[in-house]
Amino acid sequence: MADTSGTAQAHPGGGRFELRREPGAEGIFYLVAVAPTELKLSLKRHRADKDRIAFTLEGTQKNLPADTVCSVLLKTHADGMPAREYTLVNVPLRVQGTSCSLEFEADIYEAGFFGEGHAELTVVPDFPFAQACYLEKPFEFDIPLGLRGLDLRAPVLFGRRFHLKPDMDARFTSATLRLSIYHSVEARRGEAPGMAPEARRYATLEWSPDDRDAKEWRVGCAWSGDGLRLPWRAPSEGEYAFDLRLEVLRDIEGETKPYVLWERPRACVCPKPRLTGFEFKHHAVTATVEHLDPDFELPLELAHWRYEAQARGDALSFTSMDPVSRPVVVNANEKGLFLRQFLDAEDWLKRKSFALLRIPRSLTGTDEYVPIRAVLDFDETQFLAFEDEDLWLEAPSSSKTPARQKLDRVRQELVTALASKELTVRPSRMPRFGDVWLGARDNHLLITVKVIGDLDYWREASPVFSVCDAPPPGEPTASRETEVLRLEARPLEGNPRYYEALVRFDDPRIRQKVSIQGRVSKPDARLWNELVAAPPAFSVEYPGVPQLQGLRAEFVQLTDDTSILEVRCQALHIPNGKDGEVIEFRLYEFFADVAEPVVFGAVPFRYEVAKGAAGQCDARGRVVARLREPAIVERMRSNGRFRIEARLVERANANHSSVLPVVHLDLKGTPRRIEGTVIYGSHPNVTEAFRRKVLLIAEQLEMNADDLMACMAFETGNAFRADTPNRAGHPAFGLIQFTAINEGKDALDIKLSALVRMSAVEQLDYVAKYFRMWKARSKLPLDNLGDVYACILCPAALGKDASFVCYAKGARGYEPNKGLDRGDKGFITKADILVPVERHLHEGQKFRK
Incomplete structure (x- = not known):
């Protein structure tokens, strides 16, 4: 190869380039000549189609091949937000001689076409050395999406009321608008304010597709239960500052995706009261x-x-x-x-x-x-x-x-x-024992005692804590009690006002009624170098056997005008942790003319200390759970009478040695009367509670109760049992023949074995949950027998006509159901699967009640 070191060559463009090779190096240079390209486009037209906009660009090109594809970049500017960028790739360029055109569709959510603004369009051909084409004229848009009534230009005071109403174009009919309010985070010196993290959000207002009514927001406030709530933060000086974020929520295949319209750090600042x-x-x-x-x-x-x-x-x-x-x-x-x-x-x-x-x-x-x-x-x-x-x-x-x-x-x-200003003399503090909590830590009784007063005094006074025998019946508490155990209590490192002591639950000295006592061992200890009266000793009774007590429930109003139900109780002598006991809350409803309340077996309580589908007590013995299901909570608040029950979940390796009594709380209200009749209602295998619950489920799901009963009659062979096995020997059980595919968290979130152990009335809740799941996924009503049974056997047939093929020979679902293939066609249609169910629909009429 010739040495080209230092050789300069001219090229037709008039410029020069150099090729250099280091002395002693070997290699081959390849030079490829590409004709200069050029692309000029302008926006010819656009057309809106629901949540998409179709664009047509036309113009001229030079030296681009006919199969050229391009990337289209949209840079959107709207409502003062930073520019959003959205890219479409592999868009074909239609080339006809020197003329060319480009067609593509843009998703208004992904492109950020919110409110009033414009988008800059850039087209980049996927061809060597091709230059990008910048459209001179941007795409102007005006698609209303925002809030009316949120005017923060004028100074505001704490508690100012804003009357907010959504302004949404018809293209956002199925979307939800959400306004989130956050406590601002103080910016570092020299830095611009940024949005607060999610943990500092304290209020949310949402406008769903079914609720576009105006909502109120008061600066610094929220609503919960029956009154006002102040979502307070740590003490601060001078002012309150709030960040605001407005989002539009879009449902994509059952999942919600948020798109930020705008966010404003320190959007609302008011002087502190x-x-x-x-x-x-x-x-x-x-x-x-x-x-x-x-x-x-x-x-x-x-x-x-x-x-x-x-x-x-x-x-x-x-x-x-x-x-x-x-x-x-x-x-x-x-x-x-x-x-x-x-x-x-x-x-x-x-x-x-x-x-x-x-x-x-x-x-x-x-x-x-x-x-x-x-x-x-x-x-x-x-x-x-x-x-x-x-x-x-x-x-x-x-x-x-x-x-x-x-x-x-x-x-x-x-x-x-x-x-108030009348008190001008400050009383000094005298020490005393404060609250005493009896909780659990794994397999131990956890005793927590709070001491009040100067910590130096308590260190000198040396408090001691003991377990004592309870006095014999009829005798006074004092002096008759005998210490059976001196507790090893120490102040916590992080908070020395709290003393903790542990005793194993299986210690025989606490497996009877005892008292937990505390006193100071040095009553002559001095407070601030002065003699003070020793704090009175305390004594708290402890039952020594497992108990649930203090069950209570409260409705809490949230800031978005929805409510939750908070339930709590106290657990005594019940272990927690890995091998601890599991406690659950159950919800029942009373009905007129029915002696016993009907259980809701699938109520989605969320436990503060979760353990599986239920929960455990915390270190202070408290069991707390919240019910957030809007339909159930609203129904409890509007009408009817309900019972809440707390019980231990039965397990094979349960640690409790005796049967733990169930505790319940009856809420005020008038029992509802379930009207109507249903097929098989008087069948010997159908209880009155089962019949009424079927009517209730049908009412909730807006379906025909007869259709549901006909399906369950066919699936169980008129047994109506929760443990009914599949007649063909396949691994399916229960009222609608549940299978293992229903166990996942995206389905019923419960093991098949647990469903089989339920009563028929309890399993009806999971029947309802199953139909509710498919109704939400399909967005179709369950208003005919064909779609009700299709939910069970072939959800893909929902909304389809009678000729729809559910399963064909060779498909996974054909063999277990081939008995439904009328005429041995080799496939099962929606009409086929209805034949036996319709027969049960007619046969059940003679048991109508």
Whole structure:
């Protein structure tokens, strides 16, 4: 090969290029000449078709082959959002001489054609050295999609009401519009604000295809249960800031995909409400709060307390305070009158009083009072602030020694109460035992004790905890109890106010009724270098046998105007963890003229501590679950009478040694009357509860109860049993011959073995769940016998005519059902599968009830 080092060659374009080879290197250079190409296109026309837009581009080309394919890039600009890019590949370019055209369709969701905006189009031929074609004129679009009423240009105050209504083009008829509200995250110095993470979302408003009515949003608020909720965050100063995100949700083959229309960090900023006045006089209390919207009423919890200075000889003086009334909820900037309780008018006038302000627990949906600064700012020089634990304590100070101020151990986030300005002397804290929880950790009884007061005092006082025998019946508790076990309790490393002790559940010393007791071992311990009275000892009874107690239920209203049902109970002497017991809640409905309530076997409770399809107790012995199924919750709230039951799930390796009594809670309401008759209703294998439940399921699914009964009669051979085996010997069982294919999480999410062990009434819930699943997937009504049975035997036949071929010879479903092939055609039609079911439909008439 000739040495071309340093040789320059000219080419027809007038420029020059160089080829260089390093000395001693070997190689071959290949030069390929390609004619220069050119592509010029413009948008000729476009046509809308549901959720797609068809584009036609026309223009000229030079030196592009006839089989050229292109990539089309759309860069969409709309509603102030960053540009969205959408690419279509392998789009054929139609070449006719020097003329050419390009046709393609764009999905309006994927392309982001939301609202008003434009899209820049670029076409890139898939050909060597071909240059991209940029269309000079963008595609303009105006497809309404957004919200009316969300005007954030003017300053807003906390509680401002926005009346929001969706503005959606007909092409979005099947879509859902969702507005999400987040607590903003403070941006780092020098960085622009970004959207808050999903964990900080506190409110959501949705407009589904069936609900396009206007909805209300109040700045900083949400709705739950029967009242207002404040989704509070950690205490902050100065202002509240909220991020907003608007999305359109699209259902694609049963899955929901969100598309962001716009998102705005710190879209809504308002000054934090501030308590500027709080006083108690003339038998009334007034709390003045600034920075509230005039249309908004902020609930506050107020209570009437009394206080007085007391002395015990010359050596000891202290201030005592105690509550006079139960808390009441009033609105800020209004006067709330207190009823005088416990004291007559003359005695009340002799005592000094003040009001105590807290944020209502109902306002935050928490079990404990939240910090005042999580909701309100206030001037600490005007009002005395308290931790929750301070409110039940007296603290002495010695008159013979210089007054020693208590060290300020109250952090900003611990202040849960404020006293009105009448209280000017701060009572110091005296130590005491607080709450005692009896829970579980694996196979152990977990005893948790909270201590209240100065931690240095508790370290010196050295609390001890014991298990004691309960006193004999009829005898007083004191002095007759004998310590049977000294507990090894230690404060937690992360929170030394909590002491924990563990005892194995199989320890014979706690397998009887006992008491858990606590006391200080050094009663002369000093608080802040001063002598104080030792905290009273406590004693809590423990049954020593498995128990469920304290079952309660509450409806909670969510921010999107839907509700959930929250159920909880207390589990005692019941292990949790890997080998622990499983507890479930069951739902029943009462019906008129039926003695026993009817069970809902497939209610989708979501347990806080989940274990399989049910749950376990937590470390404090609480079992909590929530029911979020809108149809069931709405029905429970609207009419009917229901029962909630808590029970242990029976398992082969159960640890409980005795039968655990079931506990139940009956909700108020009037039992519904199920009207109507059904075939086979008086059949000897059909119970009254079964008959009524079939009518109920048919009502829910908007189907004919006779069709459902005819199908189950055929599938079970009129046995109507949950464990009916397949007559042909195939692995299918039950009322509609469930198979293993129904076990997956995308189906019924239950093992076939569990379905077989159910009663027929319980299995009906999974029959209903099965039909509900296929009705949702097909988006077709179940309004005829053919489609009802097609759901069971061949879901692909839903909505098809009688000639549709369900299974042909050689197909997987043919052999198990070849007995339905009339005339041995070699295939089974939808008409074939109906013949035996129709026969049962007619035969069942003689058992109509």
